Amino acid sequence: MRLTRYFLPVLKETPAEAQIVSHRLMLRAGMIKQASAGIYSWLPLGYKVLRRIEAIVHEEQQRAGHLPILMPTLQSADLWRESGRYDAYGAEMLRIKDRHDRDLLYTPTAEELVTDIFRAHVSSYKDLPLTLYQIQWKFRDEIRPRFGVMRGREFYMKDGYNFDLTREDALHAYNRHLVSYLRTYERMGLQAIPMRADSGPIGGEDTHEFLVLAETGESEVFYDSAVTEIRLGARDIDYDDHAQCRAVMEEFTALYARTDETHDEAEFAAQVPPERQRRARGIEVGQIFYFGTKYSEPMGALVTDADGNRVPVHMGSHGIGISRLVGAIIEASHDENGIIWPEAVAPFQCGIVNLRQGDAAADAACETLYAGLKARGLDILYDDRDERAGGKFATMDLIGLPWRITVGPRGLARGVVELTSRRTGEAEEMSAEAAIDRVAGIFAAEPRPCSERSP
RNA sequence: CGGGGCGUAGCGCAGCCUGGUAGCGCGGCGGUUUUGGGAACCGCAGGUCGUAGGUUCGAAUCCUAUCGCCCCGACCA
Missing domain, CATH: 3.30.930.10 (Bira Bifunctional Protein; Domain 2)
Incomplete structure (x- = not known):
């Protein structure tokens, strides 16, 4: 899902009625x-x-x-x-x-x-x-x-x-x-x-x-x-x-x-x-x-x-x-x-943050990641808004997707994107292809439904 | 249901006491400069002040009623 086509009305301030x-x-x-x-x-x-x-x-x-x-x-x-x-x-x-x-x-x-x-x-x-x-x-x-x-x-x-x-x-x-x-x-x-x-x-x-x-x-x-x-x-x-x-x-x-x-x-x-x-x-x-x-x-x-x-x-x-x-x-x-969603219930399994929307290299790398991850059967949220980095990170942290791939001109110049765990905050740089493999591997380990049995 | 509080722009709030042209921040829209953790500036749009009645020359403001929401308690998957 591209964020520009999604309906995600996030709030910066907390509504008064919410206590917990x-x-x-x-x-x-x-x-x-x-x-x-x-x-x-x-x-x-x-x-x-x-x-x-x-x-x-x-x-x-x-x-x-x-x-x-x-x-x-x-x-x-x-x-x-x-x-x-x-x-x-x-x-x-x-x-x-x-x-x-x-x-x-x-x-x-x-x-x-x-x-x-x-x-x-x-x-x-x-x-x-x-x-x-x-x-x-x-x-x-x-x-x-x-x-x-x-x-x-x-x-x-x-x-x-x-x-x-x-x-x-x-x-x-x-x-x-x-x-x-x-x-x-x-x-x-x-x-x-x-x-x-x-x-x-x-x-x-x-x-x-x-x-x-x-x-x-x-x-x-x-x-x-x-x-x-x-x-x-x-x-x-x-x-x-x-x-x-x-x-x-x-x-x-x-x-x-x-x-x-x-x-x-x-x-x-x-x-x-x-x-x-x-x-x-x-x-x-x-x-x-x-x-x-x-x-x-x-x-x-x-x-x-x-x-x-x-x-x-x-x-x-x-x-x-x-x-x-x-x-x-x-x-x-x-x-x-x-x-911080556990992987099994996360609304999207991974988010893609494009730090420089409109930059040809960043846009292309994000599209490659998005298509590649979708092809592996994953549910992805691609933040393709024309927003600054801080706003995109804040939104991703708020909605709690377990994994985030950060794409920006600085990393792309060295051929890498950054894969970050929402839970640990640990980040690792790797090629876009490696990031696709890594994320697909994480979710391949998730339990799948087994065949039904009769009582 | 008992006690308390709050309803003013999408969200967070001020204004009410002491009646006189409805405000601020965030968000939204347009623009310029920006761009690796919620940017700056300029401009714009957006509100029958919960609702109804009353008092008054005049009500967001005072009075009455009513609806809604929240908090504490009792209750509870």
Whole structure:
């Protein structure tokens, strides 16, 4: 993309309403525009990041055998009356009436609707296990939205629902989700720690939240510092292997890590050596639940088991806050000059800065780089504006592309361009051809989607 | 919902107390000189002062209502 043809309304000054760094940077980088309290339009740069995160979540969900669907944002209140949550949910749920005076709601979550789909079409244990998920806009009418997309009223979320014959199978689904979530966050360049949490209005027996440590997090967290050493890494996961998924789950949840909702000072002191006790803040970027037959029973989601008995299915649900992750990643990865995107979610993989637009040699070298990098399948932002160097550098730093190639007459006279890492600031001079090879090599190592499997 | 604050040009703000021709910086447009980390100068454009009503000869300014937004608290993926 040539910057002169892009829509990137960057701001030099910080809008007054933004309090935390991710909100300020998203506004300044022209990623979002507030439409009303807690509701945002996503401008090209922000939308690109949102889509990249979404793509990773889709890939990892399908790798784990989960099936994508799409359910409506507006739902009839009737289903919610069946489960009892229409009254239980409270003012957080946005209620709407249509022209016939029927009650609708803007979905905050979709257990009822997905259970309705299930009960209409599944009646045999042979169709299990089944996990359906969607990535869709949700709405919670927060009393006080704040922190930009980190706590909006409208938010983009992956929500998934597993249906299993037995409690044991459903617990495997729980473990499978925990593992796939770990992989999802790691791919985004994030460390998200599973912590024992409270189940809130979803209900249920077992639940973990995934938290990204950040000073601006809204949850207070308590953990054993050793949990931050654990990585999933490149290990090979078979999502159908119950024992393996359970082992990974246990590995990641054995050490003390809890939010303030479930924190127990006495247990903390007993289980964690004093030098490893940490009290910090975290951003919740996902949560998994096992809730058994809480919805299947009242809503009649039954299957016939091998013995001919009609039994309610065991269920769980799982969420990843896609739009919130955009903010969370920025909170976890920025400096005083702007955002520093992890390579996997960067809106563009590399930027080209032409220091002397209109100079024949500089223009030609930039065109060569731009065409060459695009030919390697990379998404490039070429700053071809007639701007001074300082302004171009400031824009690139602000929007946080992981790599920058700087092209100017001075370097070209010696046959070199400069490749700079946004994260480390380290710069290296090389020929344009070498720069193309280097950047293409960096991104060739990125994990690719693998073939889909059936559950 | 309780407490507090703010709505004046695209963004950041002053002006309001003490009523009298609506300002500054950034940004935008044109031009000249510039050009390796947000350049200088000249010129230009851009605002029904959130909205409605009231007081007044006259309202951005005073009064009332209302809408919106932000902060603290309770709540929260």
